[in-house]
Amino acid sequence: MDRKWTVGGGAVLVAVLGLAGTLAVLPLASGQSEEEATGQEMQWDACPEDVSDPLAQLQCATVPVPLDYSDPDGEQIDLMISKLASGNPDQRRGVLMLNPGGPGGTGLDQPNFMVSQGVPASVLNSYDLIGMDLRGVGHSAPVSCGFTNDQEYYGAIPPYAVDEAAVAEQAKVAEGIAEQCAANDTEGRLRHISTANMARDLDRIRAALGEEKGSFLGYSYGSALGAAYASMFPETTDKVVLDSNIGDTHLDQEGLRRYAHGMEETFPDFAEWAAARHDSYGLGSTPEEVRDNYFSIAERLDETPQAGLNGHLFRLSIFAALYNERSYGQTAQIWQSLLDPDGQAAGGQAVESVPEADNSELSPTDNTWSVFLAVTCNDVEWPEDVETYQQAVAEDREEYPLFGAASANISPCAFWQEPLEPPVEINTDGPANVLVVQNQRDPVTPLRGGELINEKFGDRSRLVSIDGSGHGGYVLGTNPCALNVTTSFLVDGTMPEQDVTCEAAG
Template identity: 60%
Template sequence: MGRGLALTVAIGLAGSLASAPPAAADRDDVGQVEWGACPDDVTAKAPDLNVRCGTVTVPLDYDDPDGTQIDLMVSRLASENPHKRRGVLLLNPGGPGGSALTMPAELADLGIPSKVLDTYDLIGMDTRGFGHSAPIDCGFTVGQDYIGNVPPYAVDNAAVVEQAEIAKGVAEQCAANDTDGRMAHITTANTARDLDRIRAALGEKKASYFGLSYGSALGAAYASMFPDTTDRVLIDSNLGDTALDRAGLRRYALGMEETFPDFAKWTAARNSAYGLGRTPEEVRETYFSLAERLDEKPVFGIDGRQFRFTTFGGLYAKRTYGRTAQLWEAIKDADETAVKRAKRLMAETPGAPAAAAEGASYSNSWSVFLTVTCNDVEWPSDVRAYQHSVAADREKYPLFGAGAANILPCAFWPHGPSEPQVKINDDGPTNILIMQNRHDPVTPLLGGQLFRKKFTDRSRLVTADGSGHGVYVYGGNACALNVGTAWLADGVMPEKDVMCRASG
């Protein structure tokens, strides 16, 4: 899961199920980074900034450190203030299957405070298996119409069985394309180990971290596995655990129920423009009416599954409300020209193929999402378990429950967990700031609350009275921006949890 859905979710120290804690990398183990020009797809995002790229070599299998090695590409936007520079800020935008190579420039372009740019070298990267870092590929095509991080809405038990056949085929397709044996080693735990190797290669005794969405799970794993070498950590829009597991995926439905009223209120206020309902309640009724109509008969190629998914993705930010309402309007009126226009908008929805392909191929993005998600935890393999949860969540969360609870290829994944999931380590410094919008469609408030409870005194929770996916810098809340900057730039951790009111 990413800020977009592409968006789009291991071993700890004291909290690990493994027998021994991981050792932090040191400068004797890791070569230094040699900086040079970035690939064109990175520099195109930041032609006016001096973003440089390099590689860090890491073991494919940390249990065999002298075996096969892979190169990870990293990017750097260096601090230009040596008197204020503290160190490095490692970045992750989510996914898994999202590139952070352009994230340093993106944060600068979004207006991250100069205090942060002075304090850190901003370090982006393509995580293992993705983009420029030893990519893996299941061989997906856009024509295959496979959306890897959210299963389709299942109208009944038969639809779950149908999706199970598709999911099994996808798992077999990935296994058949794993010709170099990399997939078993693409995990959150190994990516956290990679972060510590990157820290060492940069010559830093400690590294700070900022990650969103799945990046919150990676950050939680990193801080748990390496409490002595992590400095200031900010995790945003939170999964609530160190992996995207079945419970986390099902929380998508909770997030949509909590966030949809914001869209419904916005749309009702514009009823004379879109004609979708005079009140939020009428807008909600329109959603169900259109979805059921499309379940029975697609309108110019748009079915109920696509409609629900696109509406879910449209809740990621208020700036996408207009095009979501436009899609509804086109379907309601069965206007072929308008529907064709709406299909173009659907391709730009967070999590759709075009969004996933940004910065890397469509296939590579979904391949990484599935591989990490399926490798991190054990997933149920009994189709009846999914049928039961789909039926339960269809009633509990009628907007999207029967999608979020549906079956993924993880149920048939050939690799399975290669090691225990990272457990949260609450024995360490108070250095983890958790930020969460009150309403978030994919990582609801509960995720931030779960991290706060698990990290206990190591953490503080900042809850923003906002709607959408992304808080610090991305969310527009003044209080959250101030608190996050005070932590990252000045080292001021709130004494207690913070509630941030809505702000313009």
């Protein structure tokens, strides 16, 4: 998903994705009327020191919400939000709530990040940009599974499974992780970390800010959150932009397996880039040779790890490198060394941030991984039998040989407690206010995800399909067509009359 979407441990591996009952019909479900929530006086102050704010532009505040929305008067938790105020109050149309992906990515610095990426001044004038740590994240009642640096656990994607036995072995690890999370959940918060509750939180934040409607821009997992928000609260959402799409309101086994599809679609861009630079890097003189070299190195590292880098981590690092073309050069440098049996130095670069085995301190990614698991496992029921995953691995190893045996492997979600409610269903009964932005070649959220969510929203949405590569289309990408269409939608409310295909940037 974008810069905050965690796919593994260490710097190279972080780049690197109608309800039943009364819960679906409560607009706030927080024990307060909308008038009471809207009338609250927000207490804004300086943001915490660990929030990146070099120009001291941001203000932070907390918003109380119920831990359990079925018990709105019960335990409350505080969510921390940030604000970058509109640069021109006369042009201000409301608030634009931001989500960087994950789930589990901190978002308090997201307004500043968007500015650093060049978000147009017209957007900065039209909105107060609102960042936030979602429930369970960072400064918002954080949760922990107790992941430590000495654990061989690398986040969202399980290790590449070379055969059925490897899936069975991973099942033992996955079950242990689920048990560890349950044992560390001493405050009983993990069960309530879900996309549905985060969408309810968004509407609670919108009301606390005194806004009749709220706009939303979400990347990667943020697309799922935004889809849930627009579905649960169609009358209080204004403009909703879903960028780099999972394909639904939740990530399930099929969604995770689409990572493999995305890598197959995006890898040729890297292979073509590398082949054109064969004289410099020697990875292959044609895209086909580059692909062959990928398999050769991965299989060799499966048998004999080099400089601490095994086949699983090599595949994962290449997957992460496809998020952004700016990563290609460093990736080619590391890969070049691995073609040489004496290439220890660059191989070491790829794994230099993998936790040391003798360090049992909490991992710096403990919170991110914990929230990812909680949301992913709480949103939808996952298959529980190992054989289902063994079959999926066998199928995807054949259909998507670059990465399929990793993303189809068994997750701790197979051993998680039952979800408290069904996943959020896409609501087609609402305003036409959803813009779906999608690169045609994206390793983690492939084009099919954008097509799926656009199909599900029907007349409520339009798809902006970009002939481009990488993760992130609006502002994070370089396509002028996508930038212009999305900015017009946010600033002027201009919804395209039909789906838009943006040609490759020149």
